[in-house]
Amino acid sequence: MALTGSLDAAAQAKAAKAEAYKAPRTAFGQPDLSGYWTNNTMTPMTRRPGVSSLVYTEDEVKKMEAEAEAEVEEGNAPTDPNAGAEAAKPAASSLRPEFAAAGGDVGGYNRGWLDPGHTVMRVRGEPRSSLITTPNGQIPPRKKGAPPPPGFGRGLGSFDSYETRSLGERCIIGFGRNGGPPMFPNGFYNNNYQFIQTPDHFVIEVEMNHDLRIVRLNAKHRTDDVRPYFGDSIGWWEGDTLVVETTHIPQSQGFMGSWKDLKVTERFTRVGPQRVHYAFTIDDPTVWDAPWGGEYEFAPLNGRIFEYACHEGNYALPGILAGARAEEQAAAEAAAAKAAEAAKSKAKDKKAGD
Structure with missing residues (x-):
């Protein structure tokens, strides 16, 4: 993965400190990743138009985070119950593009229901413009003849059966890619996790739809073509880093149109008392010429995960x-x-x- 931009002196110092950090151990000797974590952030998966660098300046960060705070204040302001629907609708300019429709349309969510994150993601102290670290911050070009990526709203427009609707709409797994792999915040809410460790398993509880990813440690991949939700994940420790490799991903959970030959490798490293570094690599030689990926850091969740209940009375x-x-x-x-x-x-x- 190619990273652009250069570390300034302060970031270099933070990076050196992170490298020197020694993660606490569990009772059975593994680096301790357990606990409640969140990856909510206003940094998108891919770089926004007009942004050329992977790393924002501190002035850019200050401006964006101030605008996000103002957006929260405006969205949480009381609404005139006697105002018409259009008058009560927030101005499009005051909403971030990723949830302007859902949060702004009549019948959509008010801002108070959304928790997309209001800070820029930092990795080794650097404020990042995208979670993907390709040179231009975009998904790499696809090979000729590779299946096209699915459009937004998979299942929309199909009315033959509930089985043709999306998994998220059916409340089988969460929408977006919170569970992954790879794992991304969904830009709306419920971007929280619990990591649970045992000597032979690593479990990721995903707040969105209380999904569970179960990683078998020091195991081998299944040899049949059964494709469970979230794929078949095995893991091992490389020093203080937990490496998780996932194959057998079902078509319904494909990533950018890739699934049958997709292999996702994730790395979890405790780099500080308050940070878990997460890196992912996408590898599908039938879709892309070379592996690619990205990185971000989990921060502690101020609280715990409660039951996810969404579809009652729906x-x-x-x-x-x-x-x-x-x-x-x-x-x-x-x-x-x-x-x-x-x-x-x-x-x-x-x-x-x-």
Whole structure:
């Protein structure tokens, strides 16, 4: 992975301090990664248009984080209950692009329901413009003939069955890529985790939809083609770094259209009392010419993870499918009526001819 930008003296000092840090050990001798962590941040997965460097200046950070604070204050301000829908809708300019639609549209979330993060992600002290560390901060070009990446809202426009709708909409796994692999904040909320360690397993509890990723330590990948949710993850320790390798990822959880030959390698390293460094590498020779990836750092969650409950009392999915069935029935009745009218007209013409 190519990293751009250079460390200033302060960042170099922080990096040296991180390298010197020795993670505490568990009772069974492993570097201790356990606890509650969060990766929420206003830094996006890919670099925003017009941003050329991987590393922001401190002045840029100060401006962006101040704007995020103002956005929170504006979003949490009382709404006039007598104002019309459009008057109550926040100005598009006051919302970040990634959730302007969901948070701003009528029927969407008010700002108070969103917790996307209001600080820039720092890695070894550097304020980052993207979580991906390719030279331009974008997904690399795909090989000719590689499957295209799926569009936003997988399952939208399909009304044949609940099984054709998205896994997130069906509350099977969370939306976005909180669970991964690779793991990313979703830009909205619930970007929190609990890491649990045993001598032979590493478990990642994902707040979004209380998903669990279970990593088998010092094991081998399965040899069949069964593809469980989140793939088949095995792990091992390289010094103080936990290396997790995942294959057998199901098509429904593919990353940017890659799944069948996708291998994701993740590295978790405790680099300070308050930081866990996370790096990931994407490898699929059928889609990209070379492996690529990125990095960020988890910070402590001020609290713990509670039960995730979202769909209770939610009639959207049965309403969507029932509406489609009603439209189909109406179309069938209209077709039957048209056929009956045609038959009646034909009989009438025949009688007149006789």
